[in-house]
Every structure is written in structure tokens, then in C-alpha cells.
Amino acid sequence: MKSWTIGLAAASLAALPLAPVHAQPSGTLTVGLAAEATIMDPTRSSAGVDQYFFGQMFEQLLRTDPELKQVNWLAESWALSEEGGKPVITVKIRPGVTFHNGDPVTSADFQYGMQRQQDPKLSRFSHLLNAVESFEIIDTLSFRLRFKEGDGSFITSNLHLWAMPKRHIERVGEEEFQRNPVGTGPWKFVSRTVKEELRLEAYEGYWNRQHRPGVKNLVVKIIPEDLTRVAAYKTGAIDWIDAVPPASAAEFSKLENTSTVTAVTGNNLFLNFATHLPNSPFNDVRVRRAAAHAVDMDAIIKRVLFDQGERYTQVGRGTPGHDPELKPYPFDPRRARALLAEAGHPRGFEVPCYNLTTPREPNIKEMGEAVYAYLSAVGIRCQIRQLEYGAWINLGRRDAPPEMDGVVSWMWSHGLPGDPGTPWLGHMHSYQAGRGLGSYSYTDNPEMDALLRQQQTTMDPAKREELLKQIARIKHDQVLGGLPTYRPMVTIAWRTSKVAFKPWPGPGFWRNFQEIGLK
Amino acid sequence: MLRLVLRRLWQGAISILGASVIIFVISRLSGDPVVMLVPPDAPPSMIAEIRAQYGLDQPLVWQYLLFLGHALSGDFGNSYRWQMPALQLILDRLPATIQLAACGLLFSVALAVPIGVLSAVHRGGWIDRIGRVFAMLGQAMPAFWVGLLLILVFAVQLNWLPAFGHGTPAHVVLPAIALGWYPVAAQTRIVRSAMLDVLDSDHIRLSRALGTPERLIVWKYALRNAAVPLLTMLGVYFAAMLGGAFVVETIFAWPGVGRTVVEAVFSRDFPVVQAGVLFTSILFVLSNLLVDLSYGLVDPRIRDVR
Numbered sequence: 150m151k152s153w154t155i156g157l158a159a160a161s162l163a164a165l166p167l168a169p170v171h172a173q174p175s176g177t178l179t180v181g182l183a184a185e186a187t188i189m190d191p192t193r194s195s196a197g198v199d200q201y202f203f204g205q206m207f208e209q210l211l212r213t214d215p216e217l218k219q220v221n222w223l224a225e226s227w228a229l230s231e232e233g234g235k236p237v238i239t240v241k242i243r244p245g246v247t248f249h250n251g252d253p254v255t256s257a258d259f260q261y262g263m264q265r266q267q268d269p270k271l272s273r274f275s276h277l278l279n280a281v282e283s284f285e286i287i288d289t290l291s292f293r294l295r296f297k298e299g300d301g302s303f304i305t306s307n308l309h310l311w312a313m314p315k316r317h318i319e320r321v322g323e324e325e326f327q328r329n330p331v332g333t334g335p336w337k338f339v340s341r342t343v344k345e346e347l348r349l350e351a352y353e354g355y356w357n358r359q360h361r362p363g364v365k366n367l368v369v370k371i372i373p374e375d376l377t378r379v380a381a382y383k384t385g386a387i388d389w390i391d392a393v394p395p396a397s398a399a400e401f402s403k404l405e406n407t408s409t410v411t412a413v414t415g416n417n418l419f420l421n422f423a424t425h426l427p428n429s430p431f432n433d434v435r436v437r438r439a440a441a442h443a444v445d446m447d448a449i450i451k452r453v454l455f456d457q458g459e460r461y462t463q464v465g466r467g468t469p470g471h472d473p474e475l476k477p478y479p480f481d482p483r484r485a486r487a488l489l490a491e492a493g494h495p496r497g498f499e500v501p502c503y504n505l506t507t508p509r510e511p512n513i514k515e516m517g518e519a520v521y522a523y524l525s526a527v528g529i530r531c532q533i534r535q536l537e538y539g540a541w542i543n544l545g546r547r548d549a550p551p552e553m554d555g556v557v558s559w560m561w562s563h564g565l566p567g568d569p570g571t572p573w574l575g576h577m578h579s580y581q582a583g584r585g586l587g588s589y590s591y592t593d594n595p596e597m598d599a600l601l602r603q604q605q606t607t608m609d610p611a612k613r614e615e616l617l618k619q620i621a622r623i624k625h626d627q628v629l630g631g632l633p634t635y636r637p638m639v640t641i642a643w644r645t646s647k648v649a650f651k652p653w654p655g656p657g658f659w660r661n662f663q664e665i666g667l668k
Numbered sequence: 669m670l671r672l673v674l675r676r677l678w679q680g681a682i683s684i685l686g687a688s689v690i691i692f693v694i695s696r697l698s699g700d701p702v703v704m705l706v707p708p709d710a711p712p713s714m715i716a717e718i719r720a721q722y723g724l725d726q727p728l729v730w731q732y733l734l735f736l737g738h739a740l741s742g743d744f745g746n747s748y749r750w751q752m753p754a755l756q757l758i759l760d761r762l763p764a765t766i767q768l769a770a771c772g773l774l775f776s777v778a779l780a781v782p783i784g785v786l787s788a789v790h791r792g793g794w795i796d797r798i799g800r801v802f803a804m805l806g807q808a809m810p811a812f813w814v815g816l817l818l819i820l821v822f823a824v825q826l827n828w829l830p831a832f833g834h835g836t837p838a839h840v841v842l843p844a845i846a847l848g849w850y851p852v853a854a855q856t857r858i859v860r861s862a863m864l865d866v867l868d869s870d871h872i873r874l875s876r877a878l879g880t881p882e883r884l885i886v887w888k889y890a891l892r893n894a895a896v897p898l899l900t901m902l903g904v905y906f907a908a909m910l911g912g913a914f915v916v917e918t919i920f921a922w923p924g925v926g927r928t929v930v931e932a933v934f935s936r937d938f939p940v941v942q943a944g945v946l947f948t949s950i951l952f953v954l955s956n957l958l959v960d961l962s963y964g965l966v967d968p969r970i971r972d973v974r
Contacts, residue, residue, distance in 0.1 A: 187749045195705045195749065269717050273706050276714055327751070343750075343760065344923035345834060372832050372921045380819045380831040507934060539936050543699040548712070561708075575708040585711035 174351045176667045177366040178648065180389035181378050182660060185344065185371040189330045191311045192265045195273045197415075197562065197657060202347055202369075204655040205662055206249075207332035210240060210259075211307040213654045217467040217566040219305075223254065223312055223333065229304070229608060235282070236296040236608050238308065244290055246356045248314040249337040256292040260284045262313035276585065277302070277309060299606035301613055305469060305568035307656060335361050335663055346370050349662075363649060363666020388648050391660055393640040395455040395511045401642045409642040410652050412659050413459050413466075415564040416510060420520065421557050421576065421631040425547075425591040429554075430498055436529075437628035439488035440556075441478035443527040448480075449519045450635055454512055458635040463621035465636050467566045469610070470617025475625050477633070485527040497528020501555035507538035509560070510637040517558040520634065524556070531556065545589045547580040553591065559631060564657020569617060570604045577601065577630030592630050597623060669961075676960060680953030687949040688739070691942055692732050700724075701748055701936030722748065735942065744946075745939035749932070754939035758925055758947055764834055765924035766951075768916070769909035771840050772847030773902065779803075779852045781891075781898070784859025788867060789886055796860075803856040806849035815846035815919040832921040843920040847913055851905050858901060862894035869893075896963060903959035907952035 186202035188194050194203065210224035221227070225243040229236060246254040263284055269275045280300035285293040296303075303309055312333050318326045330338050335357070336349035347369040351362040370387060372378040375394040382390040393401045393409070402409050420440065422431035430436050450458040459465065462475040489497060502524070504517035514535070521531035532555075536544060544553050561572035578601045579594070580587035597620070604616040624630055639659055643650050649668050655661030702718050719725045722745070723734060738745065744754040783799040790796050806814070822842060823831035833839050866872060867890055875885050914926030929944035931937075 187747075188751060193751060269714055270721065273710070273714070273718070276709070276711050342923065343757065344927060345921070370833065370921070373927075374919045374921065376816055377819060377832050377919055377921060380824050384823050384827060384831050386831060386833070538934060539699045539701075539704060542703055546703055549700065549703075571709055583712050585709050588708055588710075 173353075174361075174363055174365045174666065176364050177368060178364045178389070178665065178667060179368040179370060179387050180662070180665075181370045181372045181381050181387035181391060183373055183375070183378060183392040185373075186347075188327075189338070189341070190327060192262070192272050192313065193327075197564070200656060200658050201660045202341075203330070203332070204334075204658070204660075205336040205349060205367075206330055206334040206338055207311050207313075208334050209307040209309075209311055209656060210242075212656055213307070213565055215651060215653050217654065219307065219566075222307075224308070227308065232295070236299050238294045238296075238303070239287075240292055240294070240308070242290040242292075243356065246312070246333055247354050248312075248317065248333055249331045249352055249354075250314065250317050251354065252314055252316055254312050254333055255289045256286040257289075258312050258315045259292060259310050260286060261315035261318075262311045265313060266309070266311070277306070296608075299608045301605050301607050302568055302571045304608060304610060305563075305570075336367060339366075344371060360653075360664050362662065362664070367662060367665070382642065389641070389643040389650065389665070391639070391641055392511070393642050395457040395640075398455055398457055398640045401640065404642070406645050407642050408645045408650075409640055411457070411638050411640045412652060414510075414562075414637050414639050414659070415567045415657050416560055416562040416637050417461065417465060417567075417569075417572075417633065418510070418513075418516075418558065418560045418635055418637065419631040419633045421545075421553075421559045421589075421591060423552075423554050423556070423591050425580070425593060426552075426554060430492070430494060430500070431556075433492045434627055435488045435492040436494065437632070438478065439485040439492070439527065440524060440529060441628055441632050442481045442485040442488065443529065444520050444523040444632075444634070445480040446477065446520075446634055449516060449523075453515050453519050454635070454637075457511060457638045457640065458516075459638060461633050461636050463625050463633055464569050464617065465567070468563075469566070469568050469614050470570075470621055472618045472621055475621060482523075482527050489528050494528065497530055499530045499532060501534055502531035503534050503536055503541065503544060503553065503555065503557040505538065505541045505558055506535045507541070509538065513558075516634075520558065521556070529556075547588060547590065548582060558634075559589070562657075565654040565659075567657075569621075570601075570613070573620065573624075573630065574601055574605060577624065590630070594627075594629060597629060673957070673961070676957045680950075680957065683953055684946065684949045688736065688942070688946055689732070691945040692735060693728075695933075695936070695938050695941050696728065696731075698933075699936060701938060704936055705748055739942075739946065744943040747932070747940045748937045749935050750937075750940070754937075754943040757928060757940055758943045761923055761925045761928050762947065764922060765910055765913055765917070765926060767840060768843055768847060768913055768922060768924060769906055771844035772909050772913070772916075773906050775844050775848035776851045776855055776905070777898075777902070779848075780855030781859055783852075784856045785863055785886060785891060785894075787856065787860045788863035791864065799856065800853075803853040806851075807853035809849070810915075811846050811850055812915050812919055814849055815842070815916055818842045818846055819919075834921075834923055839920075843916050843922055846919070847909055847916045851908075855898060855901065855905070858898050859894060862897050863890055866890045866893045899959055899962060903956040906955045907948070910951050911948045 182201060184198045186199040188199045189202050191203045191207050208223050210222060211219050212222040214220045223243055223246055225241045227238060227240045229238055266272045267275050267278050280296050280298055282295045282297045287293055314331050317331050335352055335355050337352045339348040339350050341347045349367040351365050355361050372381055378390055379397055381387045401407060422437060423429045424431045446460055460477050462477050464470040502521045506514045521533050525531050563572055574586055576589045577592050577597060578587040578590055579598050580590050600620050604613060607613045607616055647668055649666045651664040652659055653661045653663040655663060702715050705718060706715055723731055742755060747754045747757055750757055783803055787796040787799040819831045822829045829841050830839050872885060872890055875889060913924055914930045917924040917927040925944055929941055932940035
């Protein structure tokens with residue numbers, strides 16, 4: 150048995166076995182995923198889970214490597230400059246990259262990809278390209294992006310653009326492309342049976358000879374039930390398993406002939422307080438700090454999440470804006486009660502506490518209940534109201550009733566390594582109807598608003614890093630925009646004697662088969 | 669007979685229309701689907717655009733009339749999540765669900781009929797008691813628990829059958845048992861009670877007096893008469909299995925309609941929910957119609973009355 154943890158000690162990845170680089174991959178490998186993508190086209194995606202499928206077949210200009218460092222991918226090089234006070238990004242595409250149908254990748258494919266991404270009828274993320282003024286083709290393998298204004302998330306989002314096969318889509322049409330996607334990735338599409346499986350084949354013409362599959366056929370089975378997925382692994386029906394249930398993670402790390410890796414995910418969970426209501430007790434920073442001291446998150450992670458979580462303070466490790474000097478508020482119920490008394494609540498108070506029950510993350514319902522029990526113990530007496538996902542996300546929004554009037558267990562995600570800038574605009578900038586700012590925010594702080602808008606337009610990575618750290622420090626001190634609780638972790642396991650696997654995030658999640666092969 | 673069929677079909681159409689109204693209204697009471705399709709920072713203009721794209725900005729009554737009009741021509745709209753026709757999504761999954769429900773029903777009847785008959789024949793004896801305890805076990809254990817137990821024993825420990833999936837006859841065995849065991853107790857009680865009534869009737873006593881072999885009396889004459897109440901319930905059970913198979917489908921990763929619809933409920937994917945519920949309603953009505961028509965086959969008196 151071999152076990153690693155990513156995120157806690159990213160450097161340990163250097164010890165991971167690399168998939169053998171076969172000249173001609175052969176054989177078939179069957180893996181089991183817990184969740185299923187609905188869409189296989191990165192432009193049309195509406196949920197993070199879609200990346201599990203299209204992330205195998207499509208690629209971007211940059212990507213995150215196993216050490217969570219951004220590296221050039223389809224871009225051979227790129228540069229950020231300024232012309233007339235406006236940012237410009239110049240990209241040189243890697244030569245020799247081809248789509249699965251053999252067409253070479255050119256600047257026109259990225260231009261076409263951008264046009265599709267900007268079309269609100271196709272893309273639900275079209276607003277992310279609002280800052281781009283123009284796309285100029287310099288030659289077949291280089292292009293220039295001109296911006297109306299700075300876009301802080303553009304670089305951290307791997308330059309946003311995907312290589313989309315212009316000539317192919319124009320030839321076969323959108324419908325056929327949705328059925329049989331064609332990208333540049335290490336895997337090419339073979340077939341898909343909804344609710345059952347995805348079949349992929351290693352792309353022989355894949356450009357990256359160093360990091361590529363070592364098996365010819367990959368069968369991705371969809372097994373949503375945790376215990377069935379575990380049974381499928383134990384019976385040998387699958388040789389690689391996603392999302393080992395937290396309660397089974399320890400057992401898997403001791404299983405014979407099994408390697409495991411535990412990695413932090415891109416999700417960031419926190420408690421949010423209804424500080425937008427004039428009579429809310431949480432308007433007083435002492436009450437928010439009391440809540441921060443009231444919860445023993447380490448104990449909850451250990452007992453409820455079976456160590457499948459990582460504490461974080463505003464920004465997780467490896468993410469821009471992470472400040473190692475910021476430490477979580479220590480668990481100190483006595484201090485919490487004293488702060489509540491100072492704030493005029495010596496006997497505490499009752500408050501609705503909204504808990505998400507849909508398993509967006511393992512044991513999330515139980516985690517919320519445990520947190521609310523700790524709050525209740527110091528006097529923030531929670532009347533727990535359980536919500537499934539649809540009701541929960543509707544409750545959280547500021548633009549529609551009913552209004553969130555207490556504490557809610559919330560989360561933000563920006564993939565891996567992620568960037569807190571855009572999510573913070575959603576849940577910490579003051580709510581401004583019609584502008585998409587503060588859509589889930591209960592905070593109204595002009596100083597914070599100014600900093601958030603500044604980071605929104607700052608593209609220079611070093612300046613941006615400093616700004617994010619500054620925001621994080623204020624956020625932490627004032628417990629603004631909620632109280633961070635933990636980042637969920639995922640455990641993946643595979644059969645050591647049969648499978649060679651190196652985990653790659655692709656692009657935002659760990660379910661990527663960039664390097665998987667047979668031994 | 670034709671009049672009966674037409675009357676039942678008319679009643680069925682009214683039921684399906686009622687179901688369509690209920691599912692249409694209830695699904696829309698559960699919240700706005702659009703906010704689940706866009707990122708948190710999506711501008712209101714984008715939300716409005718998507719709402720208009722799916723016709724969700726129209727008055728509810730108009731939305732329903734449009735839905736009904738399109739549904740009559742087989743167009744249930746595109747799934748919000750899958751971005752493909754909702755009807756295709758359901759129809760592609762339907763054979764798997766029908767296969768599972770049929771096998772589950774077959775398993776339950778294959779178990780309930782002999783247990784019910786033997787319990788009636790040996791009323792109060794040890795066979796009766798054991799049979800009833802065995803049947804009750806199924807009703808006392810929820811399908812998800814039976815399913816997990818079956819996987820643990822027959823897939824993990826014994827390695828006899830696959831733990832999940834779909835495709836070969838072996839794949840259907842465990843899900844069918846998990847789905848079919850629950851109604852065994854109720855079906856056993858129906859068969860037992862009907863058999864006790866029939867075995868006490870005059871024509872059975874006459875048959876015995878005439879020296880007809882007991883095996884023939886029980887398994888042919890009595891069982892045929894006792895089958896009518898079970899037959900009545902089979903239509904309901906089959907429909908309930910079609911609609912209620914989602915737990916078993918999830919546990920065994922069975923690619924059926926139930927799992928598809930339940931996941932659509934969680935993501936507020938109205939077109940898929942509506943298509944799934946309407947198709948289940950249609951199957952419910954049809955299976956009940958078939959049961960009504962089959963009465964005449966087992967009991968000539970019913971056929972003659974009609």
C-alpha cells in the first residue's frame with residue numbers, strides 16, 4: 150500500500166510513480182467515477198462536474214500541473230503588456246498540436262473558441278470575457294488579445310480560452326459535435342451511454358509525448374452510490390476509484406495492492422452571517438468573532454470528516470492570496486461567551502441556521518450540524534433548518550425572496566489552484582442589483598468594496614497577490630464575508646500491481662487521466 | 669370489450685392530464701432553475717436571457733399551455749442540464765427501467781405465489797409460519813439496505829454476481845431481488861387469503877368429493893380463482909416499481925428512468941421531470957388497463973358479465 154496527500158504537502162508528489170510512456174499504448178482500463186458530466190463541450194458547460202469528461206478531451210493555453218503550478222500548455226509562450234494604458238496579452242501557440250481528427254491547431258481555432266464562449270446562447274460563462282476588446286490573429290500560430298480594462302481572473306483562469314476545432318464544427322454542425330466531441334486532449338471520444346459509462350481512446354497523435362496515457366482504452370463507469378463503488382473496486386470490476394467515502398479512506402490506505410492519494414479540492418466552505426439585516430446580532434464584529442472562537446473545526450474534521458478536510462484561513466494553500474501568517478481563530482468557547490456578553494448577549498440568542506443536506510461534498514449535512522451544535526453550546530442557539538441544494542441556492546441569493554436571516558453554511562469554488570477574487574466579488578462585495586456584484590453577499594463595507602474592485606482589474610500577478618493578501622487580512626480581522634471552515638479533500642485509489650497513475654488537476658478537479666496506464 | 673377499452677383509455681387520458689398539471693405546478697413551486705445553471709457572478713442580463721430561452725419568463729398558465737401543446741406532438745423541450753431533448757433522455761432509459769421492474773415483479777410473484785399457496789394449504793402449520801416470516805423480512809427491510817446487503821454477500825464475499833451495471837442477465841439478478849422483495853409480503857398475504865376463501869368454497873369441496881387429486885385442486889382450480897385479486901394488484905405493483913425504482917437504480921448504478929428523474933428534480937430540470945413523470949403515468953394507466961383486460965382470461969364469469 151502507498152498513500153500520498155496532495156495539498157497538505159504538494160512536494161511529496163515528486164515521489165509519485167509516473168505512468169510508463171509506451172510508444173503504442175495498449176489494453177483497457179476501467180475506472181469508477183462518483184458523478185457524471187452532463188455536457189462534453191467546455192463552451193456549453195454549466196457545472197464543475199462537466200470537467201470530469203471534457204477535461205480529458207479538450208485543452209487550454211495554460212494548465213495547472215500536479216504541483217498546482219500554472220504551466221504553459223497549448224501556449225508555447227505568452228506575455229502580458231500594456232498599450233495605451235490597456236492590457237494586451239500576446240500568445241504563441243505550440244506548433245505541432247492537432248485535433249483528434251488530424252486538423253492542426255491554429256489561431257483561428259482559439260478565435261472561434263472565444264466567439265463561442267462569448268455567445269450567451271451557448272455559454273453560461275460568456276460574461277467572463279466581457280473585458281476582452283478584440284482578438285487579433287498575428288499569424289497561424291500567434292494571436293493578440295486586447296482588453297478594454299484589466300481582468301484580474303483572466304490569467305489565473307488559464308487565459309480562459311479553449312482550443313475548439315473551427316473547421317470540424319463548421320463542417321459537422323453543433324449537434325453532431327455535441328454527440329462526438331473533438332478536441333486536442335490525450336483522450337479522444339469513442340462512445341457514451343448516459344448514466345452508465347464513457348469510453349475513450351488514447352489519442353496517438355497527442356502532442357505531449359512526456360505526459361500522456363499509457364493505456365489504449367479507458368472505460369469510465371458512473372457509480373454514484375459510495376458503497377457500490379467501493380464494492381466495484383473490491384470485486385475487481387474497476388481498478389481506479391474516485392471519491393473513496395471518508396469513512397473508508399483509512400481502510401483503503403491499508404488495503405493490500407492499493408495506492409491512494411488524498412488531495413485538497415477547489416471548494417472552500419464557510420459560514421455566512423446575515424449582516425445585511427439591520428437588527429442582526431452579527432452586525433457586531435464581536436459576535437462574529439465569538440462564532441469564530443466557538444467552533445472546534447479540527448475536531449469536526451477529524452471525527453465527522455474522517456480527516457478528509459483541511460482548515461484554511463481565507464485562502465487555501467497554493468491559491469493566489471494565501472498568507473501563511475494568517476492563522477484560524479483558536480477554539481476557545483470561554484472567549485466566545487465573553488465576546489457575546491461584551492456584545493450585549495450574556496444569555497446568547499436564538500437564530501435560524503440553514504444547513505445544506507444535498508451531498509455536494511461528503512458528510513456536508515453532518516458537518517453543518519456539528520458546527521451549529523458548537524455555536525449553540527456558547528449561546529448562538531441554532532434552530533437548524535435543513536435545505537436541499539435548489540432551496541439552499543435560492544435562499545442564498547440577494548435578488549429574490551425569501552431572505553436569508555441567520556447563519557448559512559456556504560461555499561465558494563474556483564477550481565485548482567483557484568483564485569478567490571471572483572468568488573469574493575459574489576459573496577463579500579456589497580449587493581448591487583443589476584450588476585452581478587454581491588449576488589450572495591450579506592456584507593456592506595465600502596473599504597472592502599474598493600479593494601475588491603481593484604483586484605478585479607489588476608492583471609499583474611505580483612500586484613494581484615499583494616491585493617488579495619490585503620483583502621484576506623481585513624476579512625480575517627473583521628470576520629467579513631463569512632467565517633472559513635474547511636476545504637474538502639478527495640481520496641482516489643488504484644490497484645498498485647495493475648495501474649500506473651499520476652494525478653493531474655484538469656483543469657479544476659482531480660478526476661483527470663492525463664497520465665494513467667497499465668503496468 | 670372495445671367499449672371497455674375505450675372507456676378505460678378515456679379515464680386514463682384524464683388521469684394523465686391531471687398528473688401533468690400537478691407535476692407542472694409542483695416543480696415550479698420548488699424554486700428558480702436558472703440560478704442553478706449560472707455561476708454566482710452571472711449578471712442579471714444573462715439570467716434574464718436564459719429565463720427567456722426556456723420560456724420561464726412567461727405567465728405560468730401560458731407556460732403550461734405551451735408545454736401541453738408541445739407534449740402532444742412529442743416535444744417535451746430540451747433538458748436544461750443535458751441540453752438534449754428531454755423525451756430522448758427518458759426514452760433511452762425506459763427499456764432499462766421496464767426490464768428491472770419486470771424482473772422485480774417476476775421475482776416477487778415467483779416467491780409470493782408458492783409461499784401464499786403453501787401457507788393457505790398448511791394454514792397454521794410450520795410452513796405457514798416460516799413462509800410469513802420470510803415474506804415479512806422483505807417488507808421490514810428497505811430496498812437500499814437489501815441492495816447493499818446483496819452486494820456485500822453475492823458480489824464482494826462470494827463474487828458470484830456483478831455489484832453494479834447493466835447489460836448481461838447476471839447484472840439484473842441483484843437489482844431485481846432488491847426491488848422485488850419488498851412487495852413479496854403483501855402479495856403473499858393476498859394469495860394466502862384468496863386461497864383460503866377458495867379452498868373453503870363448494871366447488872372445491874365437490875372436487876375433493878369426486879376424488880380429484882389434491883395437487884390439481886390446489887394448483888389449478890383453486891389458484892386460478894385466487895389469482896384475480898393478485899392480478900389486480902400486479903398492475904399497481906408494476907407501476908409502483910417503475911416509478912419507485914430510483915433507489916435500486918442508484919445503488920446498482922442502473923441506467924434507468926427513476927434515477928434520471930430524481931436527479932432532474934434536484935437540479936430543477938423541469939423538462940426531464942415532466943417527461944419522466946408523464947411517461948410513468950402513461951405506463952401506470954396502460955398496465956392497469958392490461959390487468960383489467962386480463963381478468964377475463966382467468967375468470968370467464970367476469971368476461972361474460974362484461
